[in-house]
Structures are given as structure tokens and as C-alpha cells.
Amino acid sequence: MSGQPAVALSADVPYDEPGERLAKLFDAHEDRLYSLARRLAPSAADARDLVQETFLRAVQSLKAVPKGFAKEEAWLVRVLVNIRRDQWRKSAVRRRSAATLRADVTRPSNVESALMAKQAVWAALDVLRPRRRAIVVMHELEGMSVVAIASLLGLSAITVGWHLSMGRRDLKRALKPYIGEVA
Numbered sequence: 001m002s003g004q005p006a007v008a009l010s011a012d013v014p015y016d017e018p019g020e021r022l023a024k025l026f027d028a029h030e031d032r033l034y035s036l037a038r039r040l041a042p043s044a045a046d047a048r049d050l051v052q053e054t055f056l057r058a059v060q061s062l063k064a065v066p067k068g069f070a071k072e073e074a075w076l077v078r079v080l081v082n083i084r085r086d087q088w089r090k091s092a093v094r095r096r097s098a099a100t101l102r103a104d105v106t107r108p109s110n111v112e113s114a115l116m117a118k119q120a121v122w123a124a125l126d127v128l129r130p131r132r133r134a135i136v137v138m139h140e141l142e143g144m145s146v147v148a149i150a151s152l153l154g155l156s157a158i159t160v161g162w163h164l165s166m167g168r169r170d171l172k173r174a175l176k177p178y179i180g181e182v183a
Helices: 018-040 044-060 069-097 110-127 130-141 146-153 157-179
Strands: none
Touching: 018 044, 018 069, 018 130, 044 069, 069 110, 069 130, 069 146, 110 130, 110 157, 130 146, 130 157, 146 157
């Protein structure tokens, strides 16, 4: 071996080559996007697919991705949330077209009740409108502030607060059969 690196960047390769830009976007934002996707998607595999789809959209319109860490993150988060909203809409259409049967929930063992509680929460979240669900998840599960969510989604803080309030009300109503009357 000559002691030289196996792969050397040539001097004539521009700094912002699309592949290099995408690699930088991925390295800088993948962890954050996966964390958010994991909260929005029901499984780790679905979350990975969501992140993959987000970066696929970034590749398809790389010139539209703004430069600067905060602007890139906002753009990517908005794309991720929009993809998930589209998925929720599609599943809502499927649910409405299929007959849904609701079983009475009993109080079995702790493991079973924990699983049933998780399923009830996911079912309640599925009732929410896509934007409202994304806002509730980002605020309640991700711990993001109303101002940060507003900035990422391009909404006013008042609108985000309203969606958060309405989302909580809708969740309470959807979970009422599972937990009884809540004060």
C-alpha cells in the first residue's frame, strides 16, 4: 500500500455535487427524522420507510431543499409529516370503506392491558385529522414547543395551539370507551 486513502476526492468535483449534498443532508438529519418518524409511525420498519421516502423526495427535488441546517431540517420535517399525512388519509379511506367492528374491551392481565392500551391510543390517534395528529405527536411525544412546531410546519403559533387543543379534545372523546368518563 502506498499510504494514500483508497478513495480520494478529485479537485474538479464541485463541493455541492448532488450526491455529496444528499449525503450531508442524510448525515445531518437522519437521526432527528427517524426519531420523529418513529413517533408518527406504528412500527420501526414503517418509520424507516418514512425516512427513506423523505430522502427520496429530497433527491427528486434537491434544488428545492434550502441551504442552512435549520432550513433543511424544517423542509425535511415538513416533507416527512406530509408523507405521513398522506398515508393517514389513505388508511382512513380504507377504514371507511371497510366495515369496522368494535369489540368490548375487558380488563385482562397487565401485559395484555398494556398492549390493548397501546392499540387504543393508536386507534384514537388514527381518528385525528392528519395535521392535528402530527401536531399532537410532535408536542406530546416529541416534546416540541408550539413555536417550534409552528416554524417547522409553516403555521402560526395560534393555529398550532388551536390544533393541539382540538386534538386533545378529540383524543379524549376517542378514548372515552376505553377509560370511562374523564374529569
